[in-house]
Amino acid sequence: MKVLVIGSGGREHAIAAKISESPRLEKLYAAPGSDGMSSIAECIPYKVTDVTSIVDFAVKEKIDMVFIGPEVPLLLGMADALLEKGIMVLGPRKDAAELEGSKAFSKGIMKKYGIPTGAYEVFTESQDALAYLETVSYPTVIKADGLAAGKGVIIAENKEEAQSAVRSMMDDRVFGDSGAQIVIEEFLEGEELSLLGFTDGKTIIPMVPSQDHKRIFDHDMGPNTGGMGAYAPAPIGSSTVMEDAMEKVMKPLIAAMAKEGKPYCGVLYAGLMVTDQGIKVLEFNARFGDPETQAVLPLLDSDIITITEAINRGTLAQTEIKWKDKSAACVVMAAKGYPGSPVKGDIIHGLEDEVGGTFVFHAGTVKKDGIFYTNGGRVLGVTALSDDLKNAIDLAYQRVGKISFEGCQFRKDIGAKAFK
Ligand code: AMP
Ligand code: GLY
DSSP: EEEEEEOSSSHHHHHHHTTTOOTOOOOEEEEEOOOOTTTTTTEEETTTTTTHHHHHHHTTTTTTEEEEEEEHHHHTTHHHHHTTOOOOEOOOOOHHHHHOOOOOHHHHHHHHOOOOOEEEESSSHHHHHHHHTTSSSSSSSEESOOTTTTTEEEEESSHHHHHHHHHHIISSTTGGGGGEEEEEEEOOEEEEEEEEEEEEOOOOOOOOOOOEOOOEEEEGGEEOOOOOOEEEEEESOOOOHHIIIIIIIIIIHHHHHHHOOOOOOEEEEEEEEETTTTEEEEEEESSSOOOHHHHHHGGGGGGGGHEEEEEHHOOOOGGOOOOOOOOOEEEEEOOOTTTSSSOOBBBBOTTTTTOOOOOESSSSSEEEETTTEOOOOOOEEEEEEEESSSHHHHHHHHHHHHBBBBOOOSSSOTGGGGOO
């Protein structure tokens, strides 16, 4: 099979690495891909938003299957356009990707179908939102409705912070039209869990539970980032929690989307809060999580091409998906200045210094004259696979210790919550 991966981050590198293990793979492409991925995929210089060029390329090169990494092309209808040409895709159609594209849509589905989530209200006028802030308890959560590159959620500790978030989203439009509508949501306390599932619109099969580390500093301090590390399987995803997540969230959601005439196929990501009152959904994403995927996919023991074929044929119920009896940890190495304004162009030392059981996914790097330089906020995802989680974490940090670049930031407590 000829396969194309859309995207250029650590997540896409991890997806490409899994695809390249498939005996069914004939040739792998990535658009735009990255210098780090170029040893396993031929990189085609199209932006992920250039749906027309990518679809034309896929038709011309007779690509059989396309894995869409990021959310933006999904919301531009890339899956729809490829499916129309008879090309298999991993990623939902535009109307189903609205689960991630609009928080009001996603909350509305959850409310209508009784899927557990925090209480909320939707606003399209800032004065109504500001009036509502007089009635809520704090902290409270203000969310821009549309995509905001992971920055559209503000946990407001008090009324003043909440007012300023509402004004900057709705009046100043700091997230553009994504803030034309906002959701104000009850603050939920608990431990977060990322649960991803493969689904063909009728059946959903969970991946191993994982946990992200959103804040930049150790002990969950400092501003939110795209994610500073992940590990899997996460013990917070106990068998009871997983059963609840499947029976109360994942299966009902897939049934709801089918009933709404927007069948959801691809990878569904549920961001869950495990609270004293049971699990509640924080958000749905229409794709693999990043960095979760860098820890989850190395544990997949089945052929991802065969799984994706079953998703496209609607035969997932008859497909067995196996996982390695191992654990994985991924430590993100980020650039100086991240998550604000990351510094680019520093030499990355020590990439060639290997540690058994570890591998490095490239996120923000560029290669010039044989040397890798930093080229983004999250630079590398250093991942290790081992028989137990503690060992995987140790190995990942051994490898991290061999890599260096100016101002490098990484968390030293990835996976520590698993041992609480
Ligand atoms: P989201 O993009 O909706 O997942 O939000 C990003 C992050 O904000 C989540 O991973 C949580 O850490 C936090 N968050 C979102 N909604 C809530 C909530 N209702 N209560 C507490 N924290 C939340
Ligand atoms: N790790 C969070 C996300 O992928 O949205």
